[in-house]
Amino acid sequence: MRNPLSDKVLEIQPSGIRKFFDIVSEMKDAISLGVGEPDFDTPWHIREEGIYSLEKGRTFYTSNAGLKELKIEICEYLKRRVNLCYDYNTETMVTVGGSEAIDIGLRAMINPGEEVLIPQPSYVSYLPCAVLADAKPVIIELKAENEFKLTRDELLASITPKTKVLILPFPNNPTGAIMTREELKEIAQVVKEKDIFVISDEIYSELTYGNHHVSIASLPGMKERTIVINGFSKSYAMTGWRLGYACGPKKIIEQMIKIHQFAIMCAPTNSQYAAVEALRNGDKDVEEMREAYNQRRRYLMHRFKEMKLSCFEPYGAFYVFPSIKEFGMTSDEFATRFLEEEKVAVVPGTAFGDCGEGFLRISYAYALEDLRIALDRLEDFVNKLRNNQ
Known part of the structure; x- marks a missing residue:
């Protein structure tokens, strides 16, 4: 029998997180x-609006591009x-989530063989x-000594005549890691000088600590060459509602909608009505969740300081990325071993790119009591490793 599978798809590795x-x-x-994934339930007033939309029979397709009321609220937000x-x-x-926006944004913008710059870990x-968009991925390895921020020099060194898009994952x-206004200005200058475009994934924009996103x-000069991607999963604890959005130049959005209408039709209708409520009345919910995450982050x-485990201080999202290089093991x-011996699951840094070797991703989107137990187990584990070295 002829091989029914695509070589391109076969070459893509499954997510290292799911293992x-x-x-x-x-x-x-x-x-x-x-x-x-946030450990909070979707705030009740948002869930209630989703339920109400079902009770009112709002179960039909919306416009391909989305519910008018929701798009207006997105723009106001x-x-x-x-x-x-x-x-x-x-x-x-x-x-349908920020992930779909990334996919169709690349497919709408890339011709076969054009290069997409991907800073990693990401x-x-x-x-x-x-890869699915027939681009050539070009990896920019971010460095711990720069707090995993993208620098002007790293960007310049990666650009070739075939470079089309920079993915900016902050x-x-x-x-x-986050990037400040001054740091972004340096990136923007290069982007404009080299005439490339940006897909700016801002799904964690509401989860910053100490600096406004x-x-x-x-x-x-950047609005006309940037697709902004965001959504409701992280900031409003709406992961299962599967809702995101993209904003950008008309000529790009038109082509993204074309792909979306053939592949998806429209995002879930009741999720869209719930999202209208989130944007109109959810600021307090976001603030309360952000404060809880910040407490856990601190x-x-x-x-980590107590157990002498090296980790730069992150100011965004709900992850920490400690170094485990001292132990002489791969991530x-x-x-x-940590999972087998202490029954705690964390993600190897290499799940997010080869330059994540020597690091772990630990999510603090979990209850503080679970974090205490897990960190006690981590402290026991690293002390055992040090004593055996």
């Missing part, structure tokens, strides 16, 4: 700090939060989405 999640799901008394002004009718679309979907998953699209940094070996 440990699948193991821990069958392990008694285990704690998982591996999945990047971006205006008040990051000083960005978009036309809801021509520059905004609703997607979200696992960027590279396979670039606040960052898995490192928790800045979108690179808000800088002079707790983890304190515990996968460390995570596997």
